[in-house]
Amino acid sequence: MENKRYHRIKSVLDRRQTDLTVCLEDVHKHHNLSAIVRTADAVGCHHVHAVWPENQKWLTNNTSGGSKNWIDTQLHLNIDHAIEAIRAQNPGIQILATNLCPEAVDFRDIDYTQPTAIIVGQEKTGISERALAHADKNIIIPMQGMAQSLNVSVAAALILFEAQNQREKAGLYDRNMLDPSIKHKMLFEGCHPIIAQKCIEKSLPYPALDEHGEIVADDAFWQTLKHA
Numbered sequence: 001m002e003n004k005r006y007h008r009i010k011s012v013l014d015r016r017q018t019d020l021t022v023c024l025e026d027v028h029k030h031h032n033l034s035a036i037v038r039t040a041d042a043v044g045c046h047h048v049h050a051v052w053p054e055n056q057k058w059l060t061n062n063t064s065g066g067s068k069n070w071i072d073t074q075l076h077l078n079i080d081h082a083i084e085a086i087r088a089q090n091p092g093i094q095i096l097a098t099n100l101c102p103e104a105v106d107f108r109d110i111d112y113t114q115p116t117a118i119i120v121g122q123e124k125t126g127i128s129e130r131a132l133a134h135a136d137k138n139i140i141i142p143m144q145g146m147a148q149s150l151n152v153s154v155a156a157a158l159i160l161f162e163a164q165n166q167r168e169k170a171g172l173y174d175r176n177m178l179d180p181s182i183k184h185k186m187l188f189e190g191c192h193p194i195i196a197q198k199c200i201e202k203s204l205p206y207p208a209l210d211e212h213g214e215i216v217a218d219d220a221f222w223q224t225l226k227h228a
Contacts, residue, residue, distance in 0.1 A: 003212045003213060005190075005191060005213070006187070006191050006209070006212060006213025007213070009186070009187055009190045009191065010183075010187060010213075012044075012070070013178055013183045013186055013187065014176050014178075015044050015173040015174075016044055016045075016046040016177055016178050017043075017044045017045055017046065017167065017172065017173070017177065018046045018047065018089070018090075018177045018178065019090050019093065019115035019116070019177070020043070020044070020045050020112070020115070020116055020117075020160075020163055020167070021040075021045055021046075021047045021048065021049060021086060021089075021116075021117045021118070022036060022040055022045065022048055022049070022117070022118045022119075022120060022156055022160065023048075023049040023050070023051075023079075023082050023083070023086060023117055023118065023119045023120070024036060024048070024049070024050040024051065024052075024120055025051045025079055025082075025119055025120070025121050025122060025127055025128060025131050026051055026121070026122040026128075027050070027120065027121070027122060027123065027152055028122070028123075029123055031153070032123065032151070032152050032153040033050075034067075035153035035154075035156075035157070036048070036120070036152070036153050036156045036157075037067050037068055037071055037073070038067040039153070039156060039157045039160050039161075040067075040071055040160065041067040041070050041071050042067075042160075043160045043161060043163065043164040044164065044167075044173060045071065045160070046071070046072055046177075046178065047071070047072045047073075047074060047089065048071050048072070048073045048074070049073075049074050049075075049076060049082045049085065049086055049117075050073065050074070050075050050076065050082075051075075051076050051077070051078060051079050051082055052075040052076070052077075054077060058073065058075065069190075070186070070190075078130075079119075079128065079130050079131045079134065080130070080134075083095065083117075083131075083134045086117045090115040090117075092115060093114075093115040093116065093117055094110075094114055094115065094116050094117070094136050094137065095117050095119065095134055095135050095136050095137075096110060096116060096117065096118045096119065096135060096136070096137050096138075096139050096159075097118075097119045097121075097127050097131060097132055097134075097135035097137070097138050097139070098118070098119065098120050098121065098126075098127065098138075098139055098140070098141075098155055098156075098159070099121075099126065099127055099132060099135070099138040099139070099140070100126075100140055100148060100149065101138050103138055104137075104138035104139055104140040105137060105138070105139055105140070106139070106140065106141075106142055107139040107140065107141055107158070107159050107162060108162055110137070110139060110162075111166070112162060112163035112166045112167060113166055113167055113170045113172060116163060118139075118156065118159055118160070118163075119131050119134075119135065120152050120155060120156050121152070123151075123152055126149075139159070141155055141158055141159075184206065184208075184209070185206065187209060187213070188206040188209060189206075191209070191213050192215065195215070195225070198225050199225070202224065202225065204221070204224060204225065207221055
């Protein structure tokens with residue numbers, strides 16, 4: 001394994017923002033799903049929440065460009081369950097809904113250095129009344145043309161990158177927020193996918209990694225891994 005890959009993954013995980021997330025309410029077009037997940041990964045989100053039909057396949061690596069492997073996606077049967085999970089992960093989090101209404105504020109006027117969840121809605125009908133009831137604030141992207149709204153993935157990208165800009169300036173990407181056990185799992189699977197799969201098959205815990213990403217394990221581990 002090249003040390004470069006280990007340090008690249010570690011650098012990404014060290015900057016993950018566990019208190020910034022996006023919630024997709026009935027966004028079902030795969031090109032939009034893929035774009036939003038890729039954007040969430042790009043700005044350092046660790047979680048993405050989605051209201052998603054039961055027994056319907058989520059994104060594949062082909063549609064998400066592999067970004068879904070680096071994002072903890074949590075699927076929910078309805079918006080109530082999604083918001084409950086979001087608030088459980090970050091009590092006191094501000095819930096923002098993209099919604100064109102008289103009370104909505106410019107998305108750039110929000111303080112995204114606070115724990116934040118952004119709800120984006122279905123491509124045709126937008127956010128449901130049930131979701132709006134959960135929102136602390138409604139936000140809009142000001143438009144100067146005939147169109148009243150942007151594509152959902154474009155809107156999500158603008159908002160998330162505004163959040164990234166504010167957080168970068170505030171130094172929030174230096175917090176190292178991920179739980180060490182979660183980080184180790186992602187590092188191991190990202191650097192040693194074949195051995196990780198064998199560990200899963202044999203119900204073996206992942207061994208430690210040294211500062212270069214090399215596996216630190218005794219002979220007993222390797223013998224167990226080698227033999228059926």
